[in-house]
Amino acid sequence: MNVKLVIFDWDGTLIDSVDHIADSLHQAATELGFPALEPADYRDIIGLGIVEALEQLYPGIQPDDIQRMREGYARYFFSKQTGPQNVFAGMAEVVADLRSGGRACSVATGKSRRGLEGALTSSGLGHHFEITRCADETRSKPDPLMLQEILAFYGHRPQDAVMIGDTRYDLEMAQRIGMPSIGVEWGVHTRDILGQYNPHAVVGSVDELRQVLSL
Missing domain, CATH: 1.10.150 (DNA polymerase; domain 1)
Incomplete structure (x- = not known):
């Protein structure tokens, strides 16, 4: 992909x-x-x-x-801080490899801006993302506004991007604007639920995700 x-x-x-x-x-x-x-x-x-x-x-x-x-x-x-140990194994490398390969990376989350800013820093992932959008500064998923704002920042079309998420809300907001999506099974919703939103793929491992992303 x-x-x-x-x-x-x-x-x-x-x-x-x-x-x-x-x-x-x-x-x-x-x-x-x-x-x-x-x-x-x-x-x-x-x-x-x-x-x-x-x-x-x-x-x-x-x-x-x-x-x-x-x-x-x-x-x-906030009684527990997000650290590098909380990043799913292999996902930091996925993001780093995407960036080194010339692809832009962003975050679209239901978190608050306060919550995301702290986590971006403490997880060690923040420097990979040029723009991030949070639910308290735009509309909550599954409304696709946060995706549209990210696309506008880069000047890309929906088909130039992919949304990767573990919930039906992630995949539904992508579906609403014709953006390809990839569901991951290690979070909230199951393959059966994720599959209802016509994803490009649903993956059960980071290795599968790497294959779908052509890494």
Whole structure:
């Protein structure tokens, strides 16, 4: 697959953080007296912006409770720092090899800007990405606005890029604008779910991803 631009999701695609996110959501919700949900419920909304995620988890939640839960979530989540050890094995090399081969790399994430900036630095990956987009500065996935903003930065068409992600939200936003996508199985959603969004490929290992990207 020979594209000019590779756009990565962050959590569950580059970074092994899904369990920590789900646990932080659980802690923040139950601290405020909201019912504890199944771990799969918390995992399923990973990829959305935090407001959209909480509205899906707890329909009818009030704005004041959203704000309090956001604060609690941030407190729990930021109690652990993302480091190089949290990067999925082999993914740092994938990004580095794409860049050394002349392809641009970017990040489109449901994280907040605060969360991503810290993680870009502490993970050691930040210098690879010229532009990144976060849910709190644009629209949440699966709205494709963040992809369109990244494309506009480079002056590329959707078919010049590929979106790589572990959730249906990643693949749906790419599908909405005709951008090829690659699903990865080591994050949130299964091959069966990812396959519903007409991806170019769904891969189960980093070696498979390298093959699809012609690395």
